[in-house]
Amino acid sequence: MQRKDFGFxxxxxxxxxxxxxxxxxxxxxxxxxxxxxxxxxxxxxxxTQTWDPVAGDFGALPFIxxxxxxxxxxxxxxxxxxxxxxxxxxxxxxxALRQPLVFLTELLAAIPSIVYGLWGIFVLVxxxxxxxxxxxxxxxSLPLFSGPPLGLGMLAAALILxxxxxxxxxxxxxxxxxxxxxxxREAAYALGATRFEAIRAxxxxxxxxxxxxxxxxxxxxxxxxxxxxxVIGNNPRISTSLFAPQYTxxxxxxxxxxxxxxxxxxxxxxxIGLVLFVVTLIVNSLSRxxxxxxxxxxxxxxxxxxPPAEEAA
Amino acid sequence: MRSSTSDTKKGSYPFSAKxxxxxxxxxxxxxxxxxxxxxxxxxxxxxxxxxxxxIYSKWFSEYNKLHPDVEINYQSIxxxxxxxxxxxxxxFFGATDGxxxxxxxxxxxxxxxxxPTVLGAVVPVYNIPHVRAELxxxxxxxxxxxxxxxxxxxxxxxAKLNPGVSLPGSDITVVHRSDGSGTTYIWVxxxxxxxxxxxxxxxxxxxxxxxxxVGGRGNEGVSALVTQTPGALGYVELIYALxxxxxxxxxxxxxxxxxxxxxxxxxxxxxxxxxQMPADFRVSITNxxxxxxxxxxSFTWLLLYxxxxxxAMSKAMIDFMKWALTDGQKYCGDLGYAPLPADVVKxxxxxxxxxxxx
Numbered sequence: 001m002q003r004k005d006f007g008f009x010x011x012x013x014x015x016x017x018x019x020x021x022x023x024x025x026x027x028x029x030x031x032x033x034x035x036x037x038x039x040x041x042x043x044x045x046x047x048t049q050t051w052d053p054v055a056g057d058f059g060a061l062p063f064i065x066x067x068x069x070x071x072x073x074x075x076x077x078x079x080x081x082x083x084x085x086x087x088x089x090x091x092x093x094x095x096a097l098r099q100p101l102v103f104l105t106e107l108l109a110a111i112p113s114i115v116y117g118l119w120g121i122f123v124l125v126x127x128x129x130x131x132x133x134x135x136x137x138x139x140x141s142l143p144l145f146s147g148p149p150l151g152l153g154m155l156a157a158a159l160i161l162x163x164x165x166x167x168x169x170x171x172x173x174x175x176x177x178x179x180x181x182x183x184x185r186e187a188a189y190a191l192g193a194t195r196f197e198a199i200r201a202x203x204x205x206x207x208x209x210x211x212x213x214x215x216x217x218x219x220x221x222x223x224x225x226x227x228x229x230x231v232i233g234n235n236p237r238i239s240t241s242l243f244a245p246q247y248t249x250x251x252x253x254x255x256x257x258x259x260x261x262x263x264x265x266x267x268x269x270x271x272i273g274l275v276l277f278v279v280t281l282i283v284n285s286l287s288r289x290x291x292x293x294x295x296x297x298x299x300x301x302x303x304x305x306x307p308p309a310e311e312a313a
Numbered sequence: 314m315r316s317s318t319s320d321t322k323k324g325s326y327p328f329s330a331k332x333x334x335x336x337x338x339x340x341x342x343x344x345x346x347x348x349x350x351x352x353x354x355x356x357x358x359x360x361x362x363x364x365x366x367x368i369y370s371k372w373f374s375e376y377n378k379l380h381p382d383v384e385i386n387y388q389s390i391x392x393x394x395x396x397x398x399x400x401x402x403x404x405f406f407g408a409t410d411g412x413x414x415x416x417x418x419x420x421x422x423x424x425x426x427x428x429p430t431v432l433g434a435v436v437p438v439y440n441i442p443h444v445r446a447e448l449x450x451x452x453x454x455x456x457x458x459x460x461x462x463x464x465x466x467x468x469x470x471x472a473k474l475n476p477g478v479s480l481p482g483s484d485i486t487v488v489h490r491s492d493g494s495g496t497t498y499i500w501v502x503x504x505x506x507x508x509x510x511x512x513x514x515x516x517x518x519x520x521x522x523x524x525x526x527v528g529g530r531g532n533e534g535v536s537a538l539v540t541q542t543p544g545a546l547g548y549v550e551l552i553y554a555l556x557x558x559x560x561x562x563x564x565x566x567x568x569x570x571x572x573x574x575x576x577x578x579x580x581x582x583x584x585x586x587x588x589q590m591p592a593d594f595r596v597s598i599t600n601x602x603x604x605x606x607x608x609x610x611s612f613t614w615l616l617l618y619x620x621x622x623x624x625a626m627s628k629a630m631i632d633f634m635k636w637a638l639t640d641g642q643k644y645c646g647d648l649g650y651a652p653l654p655a656d657v658v659k660x661x662x663x664x665x666x667x668x669x670x671x
Contacts, residue, residue, distance in 0.1 A: 053493075054516035121537050129542075148484055150542065152527050234491030234528030245527040251491075255530065258363075258391030259493025259519040261417060266393075 027277065034271035036264055045271060051236045053256070058268035060275050062236035066246040067279070070154060070228065071221035073242075074161030079214050082166045086173035086213075091199050102174075109167035117230035120160045125151040125231055128159070132243055147243045150233065155242040157232035161224055165217035172216055176209030177202060208291045215287035222280055225250040249276040354381070355629040360388040361395020361408030364495045364550065365613045367648050368431055369408070372641050376633055383629045392495050392519060399425065399616050405626050407616035410495020411502075411519060412595035424619040426668065427594045428661055429612035430637060432583050432651040434551040434574040435499045436561040436609065438536070441466060442543050446478045448562040449571045452507025452600065452608065455564070458546060459487055459504060460511060461525030466544065474565075481544075488538045488547030491528025493519040499611040500548045503599040551579075552649025566608040567600055578607035579651035587656045594661070610651070620669045628670040638662060 031038070037045065041058060048059025089101050129151025139145050147153075180202045188198040203210065225248075233245020234255065249272050260266045366389035373385040390398070392409040399407030400421050412427055437450055454470050457463040463470055467480045490497045498519045505512035515521050529535035532553040539545040540559055551574045554561040563571040572578050585603035586596055600608045615634070621627040638661055642652040653661075 050522065052522035053520045054518045054522065121534070121541075126541055148486065150486060150527060152538065229491065229530055230534065234530070235523070235526070255492040255528075256520050257493075259393040259495075261393035261396045261413075261519075 027274075030270060030274040030277055034267050034274050037267040037271040040264065041268075045268075046275065049236075049238060051252070053260070053262070053265050056262070056264050058265075058271075060249070060272055062238050063247055063249040063252050063272060064275060064279065065238045066154075066232070066236075067222055067248040067250070067276070069246070070157045070161055070232065070248060071218055073154070073158035074165060074221045075214065075218050077158060077162035078165045078169060078217060081162070082169035082213075082217065083173055083210065085166070085170040086177055086210075087199060087203070089170075090174050090177035091202070092195075102171075105167045105170055108163070109171070113164065113224060113227040116160055116164055116227040120156060120227055120231040124160060125156050127151075128153075128156045143240050144242055146241045147239070149243060150245065152231055152233040153241075153243050153245045154232065154239075157228050157246075157248075158242075160227050160231055161221045164224060164227060165220050168220055169213045169217035172213035173206075173210050176206045176213060179209075180205050208295050211287065211291055211294065215284070218287070219280060219284060222283065223250055223276070225254045229254060249273075249279075355383050355625055357383070357385045357406070357626050357630055358388075358404045359385065359395075359406040359408060359615075360390050360398045360404045361406075361616070362392045362410045362495055362613055363389040364410050364433060365408060365431060365650070368644060368650055371644050371648065372633075372637050375641070375644070376636060379636075380629075380632075383633065385630075385633065391493065392498075393493060395616070399618075402622075405617075405621065405623070406630065408614065409616060410611065410613050411498040412597075412614060413616070426617050426619050426664070427614045428617065428634065428638075428664070429583075429594055429653060429657060430615050431642075431645055432579050432598075432610055432612055432653065433499070433649075434579045434607055434610045434651065435496055435503075435548050436551050436554050436574045437546060437564065438539050438549055438554050438559040438561045439546045440539050440541075440543060440559070441481060441483075444478065444480065446475070447560070447573070448478065449474045449565070450562045451565040452503060456504040456508030456511040458485055459489070459523070459525070460508075460514060461487070474571075483544045486542050486545040487523075487526030488529055488535050488542070488545050489523050489526050490532075490535060490548075491530050494531075495519060495611075495613065496532065496548065496550055497521065499599060499609060502597055502611070503609045506597075506600040550649070555649065564608055566606045567602045568604050568606070570604065572605065572607045574607045574609070576646055576651045578605055579610040580654050582606045582608065582610040583612065583651070583657055584654040587654055587660070590657065590660055592664075594664070617668055619667055624669070624671055627668060631665055631668055631670055634665055635662060 037058065041048070045058065045060055046064070047061055049061050050057045050059050051062065052058070085101075085105065089098055089105075093101060129149055132145075132149030132151065132155075135145060135149075184202055184205050185198045188201045193201065228248055229251035232248060232251065234247050234251060235245035236247040236252070237244070239246060253269055253272055253276075257266075257269050260269055366387070369387050373387060377384055387408075392411060395404075395407035395409050396413055396417055398404045400417070402422065407425075408430075413425065418425060437455060439448065448471075451474060454463065454474065457470065464485055465482055466485055467482045471480060472478075498517065501511070501515060501521055502517050505515070505517050514524065527538065529538040529547070532549045535547045535549050536553050536557045536559060539547045539549075540557060549559075551561075553559075561574070563573045565571050581603065582598050582601040585601040585606050586598040590596060594612070594614070596612070598610055598612065601610070617630065638653065638658050642658075645652040
């Protein structure tokens with residue numbers, strides 16, 4: 001029996017090791033393939049803004065900016081909506097509606113991104129353009145809304161990303177909320193909490209899981225390629241304007257990889273992949289840190305169940 | 314196909330050791346038998362440009378009907394990919410929309426030959442509300458627009474070429490390709506020939522650093538953006554402008570005429586170039602001299618090794634090429650390509666003799 005256990009442990013351990021090896025192999029291979037570009041540009045690749053395949057001059061900053069900006073915007077739009085959906089389905093929804101709603105959110109997650117992209121080009125972009133053109137001139141003078149109203153651009157990209165990450169964030173948040181022990185809510189009610197206050201207590205209890213759900217959506221937004229490239233305008237220029245066409249790392253790789261015949265050009269594109277890999281690693285590590293610090297700081301408080309409900313009482 | 318056949322053979326051995334009827338074994342046998350039936354045929358793999366993909370796949374399937382023993386597979390992975398794959402010798406032939414550079418030829422394991430197969434044209438497409446007239450463009454005007462120097466539709470430079478057309482004072486939204494593309498190569502090649510400033514600031518490649526505008530993915534992406542955006546000006550392959558019924562303008566050629574892209578005007582550009590055709594066919598025919606020539610035209614090339622390793626494939630490929638350059642040209646019109654002029658075909662048929670088949 002013990003021997004069997006040992007074998008089981010080694011077996012599953014080997015699978016876990018495979019995961020580590022794959023990640024390491026990706027890192028090594030990306031670095032190896034981008035060596036010509038790393039040797040030529042060094043660290044300046046991360047902070048220069050020119051992307052000129054003709055002259056062989058490459059810098060990744062506009063793509064890093066575009067990726068982070070669009071993902072953060074998408075997160076700001078999607079997180080409250082996803083949380084609202086999760087709370088409604090987990091806590092408030094009439095039983096008859098629950099399954100259809102769960103099914104619909106999961107259906108959204110299953111739509112291929114090229115379909116989102118086509119919908120973006122033919123429906124979302126004209127709608128965004130209409131909103132942009134009807135915006136009063138006083139608002140248009142703000143840097144956030146400057147530039148011609150093309151429809152294509154950061155705003156359209158952020159909106160489409162938001163639609164794409166809502167199902168992920170809401171599904172995971174819903175599961176997390178469902179796993180909150182009933183005793184938590186019962187205790188809150190026992191103390192005279194209203195329904196809103198009891199839900200707030202449950203959310204507080206589930207906060208690390210919810211942050212995890214949000215970060216899952218963020219990770220997805222960072223790497224999303226096809227839908228974004230179809231609506232973002234693909235212009236590698238840094239701008240804070242929501243209306244400006246911009247570019248992301250995943251999009252430039254998808255767009256230019258097939259036609260890149262020159263070695264340095266190809267290697268610069270692979271280095272963009274390496275940069276995306278590193279940025280994703282940093283973002284995931286930061287979110288891990290955030291979750292750890294949250295659970296470490298408030299671990300004793302969790303035993304005291306529901307401080308907000310106490311206040312209310 | 315080849316590897317899957319041999320895999321199935323290998324996979325069938327363990328089954329054959331079993332006793333009695335085994336459905337998997339039977340199925341494997343059938344697959345092996347089918348594989349063996351076809352394995353007498355010559356199978357040739359190629360990869361490269363997406364632009365000629367519709368006609369290449371038409372050719373390969375039509376040729377396969379005439380010669381069932383020859384099967385040619387083509388993957389449209391892009392010109393850059395096609396060049397890399399033939400250099401690595403993972404495919405028998407490559408295909409590209411821009412000729413290989415001297416550096417790329419140098420880096421190849423042995424000599425690679427270029428063969429033009431068909432011709433394509435790129436047209437300026439636009440969407441100006443309430444303007445029905447067919448606009449006229451010159452190369453230098455288009456270059457200035459794509460450089461971001463001419464930004465309004467009623468700019469004097471546009472008005473001068475289009476007297477009598479009332480143009481709005483709205484902004485021009487420049488739409489270009491976001492993905493690397495032979496279409497972009499042809500377009501910027503023409504703009505660079507007509508505008509020294511464009512050559513200096515932007516240059517020629519399948520992807521360039523555009524000073525202005527938004528990028529659409531693929532011909533269909535650019536078509537969609539132009540049709541949706543009032544005031545847009547972009548460039549697409551002729552066939553996309555025709556299929557999507559987008560207005561496209563005439564472009565001034567070297568002789569000073571404003572010519573609309575058509576099968577005849579594109580083939581005329583190739584005939585004009587044929588007179589000074591270099592022996593390796595690596596020639597740009599944008600802004601070609603002569604009357605009736607549409608200036609934004611280009612060949613697309615098929616790439617072959619001069620001395621391929623597999624001589625059986627080489628023989629089959631040469632036979633196919635002879636057919637494609639002659640009988641095969643009749644499929645051009647329906648698919649929006651212009652056929653090669655007769656004098657170019659003659660030069661190529663002679664050049665095909667350089668490829669070793671034994």
